[in-house]
Amino acid sequence: xxxxxETLFWKKKELLSFILSILVFFIxxxxxxxxxxxxxxxxxxxxxxxxxxxxxxxFFSVPMFFIFSGISFFKNYDNSQYLKKIKSRVFTLxxxxxxxxxxxxxxxxxxxxxxxxxxxxxxxKFVLTLANVLRGIFLYxxxxxxxxxxxxxxxxxxxxxxxxxxxxxxxxIASVCLLIALNSRGMLSYAFxxxxxxxxxFYLIGAIxxxxxxxxxxxxxxxxxxxxxxxxxxxxxxxxxxxxxxxHSYKILLQAIVFPLVAFSLWNITxxxxxxxxxxxxxxxxxxxxxxxxxxxxxxxxxxxxxxxxSAWMAIPNFIITVILTxxxxxxxxxxxxxxxxxxxxxxxxKGLKYIKKTSKTAx
Numbered sequence: 001x002x003x004x005x006e007t008l009f010w011k012k013k014e015l016l017s018f019i020l021s022i023l024v025f026f027i028x029x030x031x032x033x034x035x036x037x038x039x040x041x042x043x044x045x046x047x048x049x050x051x052x053x054x055x056x057x058x059f060f061s062v063p064m065f066f067i068f069s070g071i072s073f074f075k076n077y078d079n080s081q082y083l084k085k086i087k088s089r090v091f092t093l094x095x096x097x098x099x100x101x102x103x104x105x106x107x108x109x110x111x112x113x114x115x116x117x118x119x120x121x122x123x124x125k126f127v128l129t130l131a132n133v134l135r136g137i138f139l140y141x142x143x144x145x146x147x148x149x150x151x152x153x154x155x156x157x158x159x160x161x162x163x164x165x166x167x168x169x170x171x172x173i174a175s176v177c178l179l180i181a182l183n184s185r186g187m188l189s190y191a192f193x194x195x196x197x198x199x200x201x202f203y204l205i206g207a208i209x210x211x212x213x214x215x216x217x218x219x220x221x222x223x224x225x226x227x228x229x230x231x232x233x234x235x236x237x238x239x240x241x242x243x244x245x246x247x248h249s250y251k252i253l254l255q256a257i258v259f260p261l262v263a264f265s266l267w268n269i270t271x272x273x274x275x276x277x278x279x280x281x282x283x284x285x286x287x288x289x290x291x292x293x294x295x296x297x298x299x300x301x302x303x304x305x306x307x308x309x310x311s312a313w314m315a316i317p318n319f320i321i322t323v324i325l326t327x328x329x330x331x332x333x334x335x336x337x338x339x340x341x342x343x344x345x346x347x348x349x350x351k352g353l354k355y356i357k358k359t360s361k362t363a364x
Contacts, residue, residue: 009218012270013068014283021289023061025326026053028145028294031319034305039312046315048241053319056240062148063202063255064263069152070206075214079160089156096350097140097149100291104143105136107295145294151195155203162207172208176201180256201256221268229265230272236262287349288334289327297326 002010032050037043073085105126111117112126126132126142135141140150155162166172183197209217221229236258301322308314337345345351 003218005215005218005220008220008274009214011277011279012267012274013072014286015274015277016266016270017065017068017286018283018289020061020064021286021293022323022327023058024065024145025289025293025297025323026058027055027061029054029297029301029319029322031301031304031322032315034301034318035310035312035315037312042312042315046312049316049319051244052237052241055244056237059255060259060262060266063198063259064266065148066151066199066202067206067209067260067263069155070203070208071210071214071217072206073156073159074163074166074207074210077159077163077211079163082159085159086156089153091347092350093149093153093156096287096291096348097146097153098137099348101137101140101143101146104295105133105141108136108142143294145290147195148199148290151199151203154195155200162204163211166204166207166211169208169212172204172211176204176208179204183256198255202260205260217267221271225268226272229268233262233265233269236265282331285331285334285349288330291348292330292333293326296329297322300325300329 032046032054035046037047077085108123108126109128111123113128117125126136132141136143140146165175179197179201183201301318304318304321304325305314308318334345334349337348
């Protein structure tokens with residue numbers, strides 16, 4: 001039976017995962033790109049607004065997802081659990097990864113070779129070859145955000161090696177520091193081809209927390225820590241907006257050092273209101289938002305652009321309308337699948353083998 005602190009941890013993780021999935025959606029939204037950037041003051045306003053939502057407010061979301069994933073995998077982990085963990089990841093990661101990649105590869109082909117192509121003029125045409133189809137299905141060629149899932153699959157398969165690094169916390173911490181130092185000097189650019197050194201850095205941070213500091217992470221933070229975290233997070237967002245550009249080496253340090261601190265701050269801030277949040281179905285739909293937001297929002301953004309005046313003054317309204325309609329559409333699809341095709345919903349959303357079996361019995 002889970003302790004109260006552990007129960008609180010998973011509740012916070014579910015809520016924050018949903019919030020982070022929306023922040024990832026902000027990164028990929030194309031509303032501002034639809035409008036001219038040569039219309040005076042409003043263009044500057046649009047540029048700063050886009051930077052706020054797509055960069056300053058959102059860029060730490062994927063690192064925080066990697067940290068969550070490392071914690072989840074390596075909480076109470078030892079190599080005797082490896083096959084069990086991998087079997088679980090087949091249903092939570094690998095199958096959904098292949099299915100969504102296939103869906104969006106077909107979508108890209110349809111958009112490239114039908115009348116729909118005129119509404120997606122900003123996209124390169126899909127060249128229909130066997131190599132491109134295989135790249136779309138197995139290497140997320142038509143589903144860019146799933147580079148994250150691809151990385152998680154690789155990290156899961158490499159769990160014994162990761163465990164070898166993090167089972168001693170000092171070795172693990174030293175390894176993270178070494179990765180940060182080498183990456184900031186550009187020395188790892190060619191060493192990692194299938195995944196970025198930054199992503200493994202965040203995953204290792206999560207693995208160290210799961211292996212050695214889970215009880216600390218699960219504990220409710222003090223009021224002092226909550227307000228200190230709030231000040232730090234607001235300061236980061238303000239400074240990030242004031243100084244949008246920086247050297248590449250500084251960017252690496254920003255990502256590897258500041259982002260974990262931002263994630264830690266957001267985690268602590270959640271303690272301010274988590275006890276007031278009632279469990280809702282929508283909070284469990286972070287994977288659905290992650291899987292569907294790019295193409296759903298692309299369609300909705302284009303339709304809104306076609307319906308509204310073409311002035312740059314419409315960029316922010318387009319952004320707001322796109323966010324609301326995209327999240328509503330994704331939620332509607334989830335409700336529909338849950339009600340009429342529950343097993344399909346379970347498989348597509350990576351709910352895991354137990355959930356799929358439970359769904360199958362309910363359906364019967």
